[in-house]
Amino acid sequence: MPASSDQLALENWPPDLTAAFKDLPESRRWWIALSGGCDSLFLLHCLATLAPRHGVTLHAIHLHHGLNAEADQWQQHCEQVCEGLAVPLVSERLALDPDQPDLEARAREARYECFESLLEPGDLLFMAHHGDDQAETVLLRLLRGSGVRGLAGMPAERELGNGRLVRPLLGLERRRIEALARDWMLDWCEDGSNRDTRFDRNYLRHEIMPRLEARWPRSGRRMGRSAEHCREAEQLLSELADMDARSTASGQGISVQALAQLSGPRRQQLLRHLLIGHGCQPPGERRLASGLEALLYAPDDGQPELRGEDWRVCRFRDQLWLVPDLPVVRMDADAEWSVNGSLEWFGTLLTSARREGSGLAIEAGERLRIQARRGGERFRPGPGQPHRPLSKWLQEQRIPPWERAHLPLVFSDGELVAIADLWLAPEWRAGEGQTGWMPVWCRPWQLLKAAP
Structure with missing residues (x-):
């Protein structure tokens, strides 16, 4: 049975929980990504308490992945909890093929596409990622050879479609959230697939992180601090890239000749920064470096380019252009x-x-x-x-x-x-x-x- 309204009252929250929701962005409507697990149900109850004080309406979104035999039960549980809290719930079913590769990545992409389709200007989407999730993210990216931007982990807040994504629980560990949820007598669903160590994140969570914690206690929290340092470093690199963008400006664009005068790391950082600013995912370090080399030093008639997933950077005269991949025009069109x-x-x-x-x-x-x-x-x-x-x-x-x-x-x-x-x-x-x-x-x- 859930806790009483007195137990959930904001005045009775512990200081670390109160601090987690300090300085929330201004908004007209809140959404919560609700899976039915402990973390998201705990966050739902927090937001249901806070929403009236902020003068906003709270809505929940549940995504049915269609990959687990118990998924229907999770959706029903979310519906019951939201009905009890008088929180409107939107349920969406994702079409995912479990036999295709990169299931984790495809599921994540499908989730965020769904979230973006719901958000309107002024909306906030809350997600229940916590400190342990952050540590796993940092370690995964470290193993993939990510740079400073990747090692900064998940931001506490960022733009998402027309709204913003907020992760207020990043400063709390999983065990702390579970302890508070038990104190509030919350009832949540357990996803058995979270123990399937075929998935990279689950492998880190169940096989690696416990060993790290046993040898180096609070290592997850230390990884979170490292992520904050990397985020500060990324901010400094972005400010440096803005300065370089101004110093290499020619007309409305960037001068290729001026760009060539920068050191290799600075011009790579500038190009990476510009691509991110245009909503493009920069390529890996080697491809970025070789592509930039071609853009700077290929002959004038060489038409050099740096290719991304669905775009390319082309050089024309002394400037760089971002050109999306477009259908080829047939001569008989x-x-x-x-x-x-x-x-x-x-x-x-x-x-x-x-x-x-x-x-x-x-x-x-x-x-x-x-x-x-x-x-x-x-x-x-x-x-x-x-x-x-x-x-x-x-x-x-x-x-x-x-x-x-x-x-x-x-x-x-x-x-x-x-x-x-x-x-x-x-x-x-x-x-x-x-x-x-x-x-x-x-x-x-x-x-x-x-x-x-």
Whole structure:
């Protein structure tokens, strides 16, 4: 039977528990990731006590992984507990194939995708990770050869989708949480798979950490302190990278020549910092170093690049660009486009803006043909000028190679009337007093630069 409201009252909390929830971010709604285990149920009761004092509503999210025979019972238990606390519960079922590799990683990715889909601006998602979880994370990353950023472990707070993720229990050990949960007479579910040492984290938890604790008592807490030191070091490295980004700035981006003047570790840290700022996971140390070497020193016509999971960093002239992986444009690509509509074009988007006295002098809704470059195109850049090869003109306009490859050409009755938003045929331009439609081509690639 759960503890009484007096036992759960904030005034009766021990000091270490009270301190764990000090300085919570401002919010309009709280969510808790509720598994039904001891840690998350304990956190649920803490938040149910705190929510009225903070003037926020509390909601719970339970994810049914479909991997355990008792998963239905866990969901029912979560429903019963939430009903007793008058906390609305959302239950989602994840589609995971247990026979595919990297089950742990896939399950984690699926969980966070679900969390992100629920969070709205101003929402907080609370997770019940504690000090032992932090120690296991640090040790796992150490064994994988992680750098300072990885060894900083799990942050107590970070952005997640439109909201923020908060881990208030990182300063408490598992045994402390279990002792408090027993004092509060909470009833939780035990997941037998947590003892399956085929999984890396379970192996560390049951085989390695007890031996470390036996030889070096409180070693888990010491790992947590090391994570805090690494987090401070990562903050200092980020500040140094911001300084280097300013010192190597050229126009809106980063100068490759200035970047080459930095020491190897500093330019690698700067590139890593910029990628993280753009939401990209940097590659490993060796691939980062070799890719950066190519970007800095390859010949001008070499088109060097550093490849990531679904993106690449490309060099064009003296600047670096972040280019997402996009579908290849077929030479015979052809599509119809309504001038006041939008058209997805191989990972880019073609729209238009209504303009007075500029743009294409055509009627709203008029349909045009969009074609890919097929080679050998010639056009007249301006009135009275001779026809010129499109390929040479694009080079003179300093259009990057990947942009040239995706360029949409706009035709009307077989006549070239626009080259994306780079050029309009003079005889098709709206004059004074006319309404025109200016093509707008939304490109997903961007200069690699520091955050403003």
